[in-house]
Amino acid sequence: MSAVPWETARGRPRRRRDWTGLIFFTPFLLVFVMGIVAPLVYASGLSLYRDQLIGGRSFVGLGNYLDALTDPRFLEGVSRVGLFLAVQVPVMIGLALLAALILDSGRIRAMRFMRIGVFMPYAVPSVVAALMWGFIYGDQFGLVGQFNAATGAALPGPLTPDWVLIAIGNVVTWQFLGYNMLILYAALRSIPEELYEAAAIDGAGEARIAWSVKIPALKPALWVATLFSIIGSFQLFNEPHVLQSLAPASISTYYTPNMYAYQLAFNANQVTYSAAVAILLGAVTVVVAYVAQWMTARGTRR
């Protein structure tokens, strides 16, 4: 990074070096090294050891990684967030797209109110959101219970094993719908007016404009929103962790890979194994995100 001025200076008469760029760059570099690089290096180092209550710490090379790759708990967590990703992300992005198109059409009343209303849940901390939904999901005194009592219906408890993943997906969708809508809405606002005019001259209606002008123009923004959501799905932690105290039999300690890493580090005395699991999870996320990008890129070129 600081090598650049050296390179340009090579072979020429010594010039006064310009450090201005470095001054602007340093704060980021410091935060990046301390916040990202150092913990990653430290965790990678840790992951090569094994901690035991009897016997202490010993070097095991890649042993932790080999264990994790055949650990049914880790694999179960990864496949669960994979399933979550495959269902929840398309639903959420689809709804966000719909909301953004509705907002952009300018055909509804109280637009500002709707924009704020949909975005508001994103401002609620996810722990608070999970707690709040935990109350709503209560099948005895919560909203679900009250609905059942009032109508004589028999809605299943959202926190039972069969429904809890959907219940979590609902919380996440509620929270991040507005955020994704805003990304898409901002992209819609930057589409040049001429395209709409041209489409109108060709006789396209509002729906046709949405399909043939807006959505193609949204592709980069859709991709950004999807990428964030893929990463978010693999990182799934707060919602299941908070709901676990309400549903310990439905949400295991290895429900998501992040929860498993947390459990290993904080309850199971296996910080080093936890580091290996966390790094493997990071690798899986990178691969999935890369594959998604590759597929999108191929689709665009065609």
Place this chain on the structure above:
Amino acid sequence: MRSPRTTLTAAAAGCVLLLAGCGSGDDADAPAESVDRSADIEAALEEGGDLVLWTWSTKFDRAVEAFEAEHPQVDVEIVNAGQSADQYTALQNAISAGENIPDLAMIEYFALPQLALSEQLESVNDWGLDTLEEEFTASSWSQMSYGGGTYGLPNNTGPLILVYNQEVFDSAGIEPPTTWEEYAEAAERIKEDSGAHITSIDPGDAGGVNSRIWQAGGRPYQVDGESVAIDFSDEGTLRVSEYWSDMLADDLVVSQPGWTDEWWRGLGDGTLATWITGAWALGNISGTLTDNVGDFRIAPIPVWDADAPENAENGGSGFSVIRGSENPALAMGFLEWFSTHESSLEAQVADGNFPAQNTTLQDPAYLDEELDYFGGQQAHRVLAEASDQVAEGWEYLPYQVYANSVFGDSVGPRIAAPGPVQEGLEEWGADLRSYGERQGFDVD
């Protein structure tokens, strides 16, 4: 049973200097020698200083104030570093970082072996406080001990009791059951009368199930130094798993996580008729369900054999001096006063603590107190009697913190579904065995 107070011998002095080497040799169960360091403790108290005490309980503020009033030169700061497992994690982090290590911490009995084994706690034998053994109930003292040493002083215990809703019982026309057989009959009567469940079982609470196994005579965990044996197939364990599987299958009890808003409301409005809990629960229920003054009574826990009543403990904790404390002598001085001095115990009891100290448990003023919240009942008598009947020989695993954390993974679904609880226990046992092996224990 107890080791005599010895004077400062050369051998013992060596033991103090080489703390790490003591009590962790081959002969791990040999009682550690007592070292009289009362002079050092006295001097430290006189000189004064600052102490940091970790607890998430609010029952000790006034006792600490009383200590400070008597020792103005000592300042004790109470810090809430998280509840239970969260605190033990924070403690482990502080110790491995070598920073912000508290001088003392509240340690639950189930966590003590793990913390003692990983050398996070100071042994009281090294400071002569093991001579206080007779001040405490036998069960609490043995639960603060591990591998021959005692790692702190007991504070509170949780002998099982039955909290019941008087109105629900009156309406069903029943008296508090004295045996588990009667308890099942009472459950049916209550169900017919008001549709209420007699109680709930928390699918995430290992402590509740452990205490029921203990009461039924089961001893699933055996520890001998670095060897552990885990067996959930003994008679006592089977008795418990069958009984509760049946109660769940007949919908006489309901699976519900405890301490949640839903659960407290169920207890408050009588849809849960009883709560099987430890003696510490009186303060919790009267402090939480403040609208229910006079609704609840305390009864002895139902027993398996009316001719030979046996009890067990659910929870309970003591206070320990933490390895790495900058002033262990002062911390020990505080610990002794806090755990045995009359004004400290009075303040603790007034704040709802159920003591492990014999003096309080035998104090007529304590026993005769009529508690308004429990309809004027002399409830402390029931608690003291429960404490007397606690059966001996229970041990926790040296990794019980982990064990309890994964209870919900294997046993939880069998309580919630419900399926045979025994199947869940076997699966839990298998997990605990493989974890123990991975941690370097000799597992049987």
